[in-house]
Amino acid sequence: MDQIIAGIGDALTLINILYVALGVFIGIFVGAIPGLNAPMAIAIAVPITFYMSPLAGIAFLIGINKGGTFGGSIAAILLNTPGSPEATSTAFDGYPLARQGKGLKALKMALYSSVFGDTFSDIVLFTVAAPLALVALKMGPPEMTAILIFSLTIIAGLAGKSMIRGLIAAALGGFLSTVGLDIETAEPRLTFGFVELDDGIPLLPMAIGLLALSEIIIQIENHVLAKERDTGSIDVFSRDVPRENKAVSGREFMGCFRTIIRSSFIGTGIGALPGIGAVVAGFLGYAAARRASKNPDEFGTGKLEGIAAAEAANSAVTGANLIPLLALGIPGSLSAAILIGAFLIHGVDPGPLIFKEYPRLVYGIFGAMVIANILNFVIGSFGLRFFALLVRFPKSVIHPIIVVLCIAGAFAIGNTVFSISIMVVFAVLGYFMRKLDFSFATFIIGFALGENFEISFRQTVILFAENPAELLTHWIALGFILLTLFSVWRILRRGTN
Amino acid sequence: MRRLDIVSGATLTLLGLITIFVIVPNQISGSSEYGIAPDVFPLTLLWTTTFFAALLCVSRLLKKDTQEERTPLPFREIKFVAVIAVFLAAIVTIIAYVGFIVGGIIAIAVLMFAMGEYRHWVRLTLVSVLTPAILYLVFWKLFHVPLP
Amino acid sequence: MMKKPFLALSALVIAGAMTLPASMALAEFPEKPITMLIGFRPGGAVDTTGRLLAANLEKELGQPVIAVQKAGGGGKIMASTLINADPDGYTIGMGASAAYTLAPQLDPKISYRIDDFDHLATVTIPQDALVVRKDSPWNSLEDMVKDAKANGKTLSIASQVAVVNMLALAIEKKDGIKFKVVPVKGGARGIQQVLGGHVDLTWSGSGWHKQVAAGTMKPLVTISAKRMPGYPDLPTMLELGYGYTFVDTFMLSAPKGLPADVKAKLASAVKKALTPELSEQLLGKMKLATDYRNPEDTLKFLHAQYDLVTPMVADMKKMN
Numbered sequence: 024m025d026q027i028i029a030g031i032g033d034a035l036t037l038i039n040i041l042y043v044a045l046g047v048f049i050g051i052f053v054g055a056i057p058g059l060n061a062p063m064a065i066a067i068a069v070p071i072t073f074y075m076s077p078l079a080g081i082a083f084l085i086g087i088n089k090g091g092t093f094g095g096s097i098a099a100i101l102l103n104t105p106g107s108p109e110a111t112s113t114a115f116d117g118y119p120l121a122r123q124g125k126g127l128k129a130l131k132m133a134l135y136s137s138v139f140g141d142t143f144s145d146i147v148l149f150t151v152a153a154p155l156a157l158v159a160l161k162m163g164p165p166e167m168t169a170i171l172i173f174s175l176t177i178i179a180g181l182a183g184k185s186m187i188r189g190l191i192a193a194a195l196g197g198f199l200s201t202v203g204l205d206i207e208t209a210e211p212r213l214t215f216g217f218v219e220l221d222d223g224i225p226l227l228p229m230a231i232g233l234l235a236l237s238e239i240i241i242q243i244e245n246h247v248l249a250k251e252r253d254t255g256s257i258d259v260f261s262r263d264v265p266r267e268n269k270a271v272s273g274r275e276f277m278g279c280f281r282t283i284i285r286s287s288f289i290g291t292g293i294g295a296l297p298g299i300g301a302v303v304a305g306f307l308g309y310a311a312a313r314r315a316s317k318n319p320d321e322f323g324t325g326k327l328e329g330i331a332a333a334e335a336a337n338s339a340v341t342g343a344n345l346i347p348l349l350a351l352g353i354p355g356s357l358s359a360a361i362l363i364g365a366f367l368i369h370g371v372d373p374g375p376l377i378f379k380e381y382p383r384l385v386y387g388i389f390g391a392m393v394i395a396n397i398l399n400f401v402i403g404s405f406g407l408r409f410f411a412l413l414v415r416f417p418k419s420v421i422h423p424i425i426v427v428l429c430i431a432g433a434f435a436i437g438n439t440v441f442s443i444s445i446m447v448v449f450a451v452l453g454y455f456m457r458k459l460d461f462s463f464a465t466f467i468i469g470f471a472l473g474e475n476f477e478i479s480f481r482q483t484v485i486l487f488a489e490n491p492a493e494l495l496t497h498w499i500a501l502g503f504i505l506l507t508l509f510s511v512w513r514i515l516r517r518g519t520n
Numbered sequence: 521m522r523r524l525d526i527v528s529g530a531t532l533t534l535l536g537l538i539t540i541f542v543i544v545p546n547q548i549s550g551s552s553e554y555g556i557a558p559d560v561f562p563l564t565l566l567w568t569t570t571f572f573a574a575l576l577c578v579s580r581l582l583k584k585d586t587q588e589e590r591t592p593l594p595f596r597e598i599k600f601v602a603v604i605a606v607f608l609a610a611i612v613t614i615i616a617y618v619g620f621i622v623g624g625i626i627a628i629a630v631l632m633f634a635m636g637e638y639r640h641w642v643r644l645t646l647v648s649v650l651t652p653a654i655l656y657l658v659f660w661k662l663f664h665v666p667l668p
Numbered sequence: 669m670m671k672k673p674f675l676a677l678s679a680l681v682i683a684g685a686m687t688l689p690a691s692m693a694l695a696e697f698p699e700k701p702i703t704m705l706i707g708f709r710p711g712g713a714v715d716t717t718g719r720l721l722a723a724n725l726e727k728e729l730g731q732p733v734i735a736v737q738k739a740g741g742g743g744k745i746m747a748s749t750l751i752n753a754d755p756d757g758y759t760i761g762m763g764a765s766a767a768y769t770l771a772p773q774l775d776p777k778i779s780y781r782i783d784d785f786d787h788l789a790t791v792t793i794p795q796d797a798l799v800v801r802k803d804s805p806w807n808s809l810e811d812m813v814k815d816a817k818a819n820g821k822t823l824s825i826a827s828q829v830a831v832v833n834m835l836a837l838a839i840e841k842k843d844g845i846k847f848k849v850v851p852v853k854g855g856a857r858g859i860q861q862v863l864g865g866h867v868d869l870t871w872s873g874s875g876w877h878k879q880v881a882a883g884t885m886k887p888l889v890t891i892s893a894k895r896m897p898g899y900p901d902l903p904t905m906l907e908l909g910y911g912y913t914f915v916d917t918f919m920l921s922a923p924k925g926l927p928a929d930v931k932a933k934l935a936s937a938v939k940k941a942l943t944p945e946l947s948e949q950l951l952g953k954m955k956l957a958t959d960y961r962n963p964e965d966t967l968k969f970l971h972a973q974y975d976l977v978t979p980m981v982a983d984m985k986k987m988n
Binding site: 066067069070073160161162163164204206207209210211216218219221222297298347351352353354360361362363364365367368369370372373374375376437438439478481482485486489 | 709710711712715716719735736737738739740741744745748749774775777778822824829830848849850851852853856857859860861863864865866867875877878879881882884952953954
Binding site: 067070185187188190191194195197198201205207208210211212213214215240243244246247248418419420422423424426427428430431434435438440443444447450451454455458459460461473477480481484485488 | 521524525528532543544547548549550551552554555556558559561562565566568569572573575576579593596597600601604605608609611612615616620623624627628631632634635636637643647648651652655659663664665666667668
């Protein structure tokens, strides 16, 4: 108990609060700018933490991570261009709302649900990290395979107008995830001799191109081919905007409450399982909300619930990502893997012993996370006003700058021109996918789940090839397979009606 | 949408078949001692893609949909995206061989010009010159990212 | 009214950018900052070694040494970038030996070879081990082999790098038992599979220390060349007669063709930068042992390691 109080006391020192505030600010900032994002900023900032105390350094990085989860939604809502990949599903309903003049309302909903989802998963981390991590450990190759198959059924909810096009996009995404060194033989697959592709097509440059730059290209096109005069500067503050379009009422928030809770659970679950990530969580939360809704057709036309579903889910991943890290010493995501480095720099090895060896530090970090959530809310509230002002610049200035920011951001991932090329290729692909209505949500899901699915499946085959009957004793895996069959049956039945 | 679905379906089918029969045998080798060979997953997914692409093409051919909507991708937009693809490729080349600042200046200047900023040439010059320069300095001094 | 300061600022910026490459005079090396490419992602063992070393190198050389991330492919991406840099001593690369000795043999398409670089120094080595869950019945490699033989068990081993496949092969060859090699993406995933009880054992370069300290795992054997300072009781595979060792040493290299004086200056600076305090820090924080070698010995070591793995790679390729 003394340690808990001491730790929280450490977190409450002015210097630590300032570092957290700086981190949250940087996070919101890089999150909001298309082309830059939080994992990138964390990777770049780790070396800076060399010179800070362990608590300050880690609190700073966690601040970046948390700020980034909300920041991404700003550009998604105001420009239809996700500032970070995980905010893609926020744009589905956020941008239509902004066009109706309800931009500020959408931003606030995003902020509230983001902070709520984040806090929810932090509480899970503080209270049941150890048992939850043990459950996650039990997920071996067969269980992971089954869970991933089940997750693939959400493609149905995200395919857009045409199921066939959605499936094509998903299969294509899955195919592209097989690029890189083969997991078993270590021989290159489809790399055309580029060493840069050995680790697979890098997700971040691909996502920046596919999700952000392609949209910017389309908006530039509309401008150049004069399909639209400069209507772009959506004014969210002016006095003509009625008050109810600028704020989220308590009733509106409570109306989305079930969705927010559902998405928080989904995000927390995905965060606790290594290797899936916030982008998929956002899509999953969105698709689940749509499936549960009485009026699924309203999604995508500017429904507050859609924003809540996406933001709560992708933000709930951040806290839960630390569960396997702190309880087992196993990172659950790229950001968490980089955080391990930040711990190690200070001589702290996160793992099963961290609660025994460094209780004060751990509780200090927990304290810092709570502070970060509060600051995220405060800085976010002011920040969204600032960014909303930026949108009032003419598009002919903003868009060219975003193009160059995307280029610089793509380069910073791995310090190579190669990732700029990747981004450009996927921007052009994304352009056609948007125009021809091939769902890029299913594409990203195919890509993100494809690699994990292949690995888990092949591991299962290797482990059980001699004795397949043993698989029948894996009841968790069987349960998920049954769930999958049930959902497919439901989708098919709905389809024939 | 119908005509576009037919065209994109046919194109994807063709590309899929080329990848299956030419690229994959060329680019994937090796087998597995006790598991699944490296080319099984890529090929399965490719066949899935190709199958659905062909299905898309055929199903739209069979559906005699007379009320054709406005095509979402007129020819001038295809021309536009071709131009912008070439433009971005050129910018990447310039960045790789000359540098980020020069490439960035050209990229912003051309895009702003195309979007009608020639009316405000001062703003055009300032934004196009300052943005890449500031970005370069910020990335290098603050983050130690050496933009080329 | 905003115009003037903006113009002045832009003029300054441009002037600054232009004078950077222009200041190339004939003075003593180094007279501008040195860039250290790092072949692994931030916060990892190689990265930390590189950054701490860079801080000390700065004091020795009197110029900033700036670490730039070039992560991926186990150091391969860094190596293939470094080979194209100017051999003037202003670009050096921190990587690991497997990228030079093992990778080119596994993938013949890789364009560089050991001799395409001027290797400057070997710096640190990880302390590795073959580990099992703490409730495993085996306390040594011998126990494990006996059990597998007596009960006809096929053991499963999680593998994140070719080093583990070769390790399994070495045991299979000597003792005639069988392994199912389960590929995993990264050492942390291997530990996860073993902790969860899905796989019997795994090899780990660094993540295992904390698990052993926490009592969740037991080490059986190491493939280091000699016993490790932190674990004097843990036998090596060489001692047990398997004839197999592979140490992925962390090392500094430069593109081929450095001027002799530059190379000598860099090499001696690295040696001096590797102070006892730094070694202690690396061992304490990262569980990395210091194992300095000068340029000549580093080159010899790389060639020896290359030759050592050649027959094993051939064995592995036969199976695929």
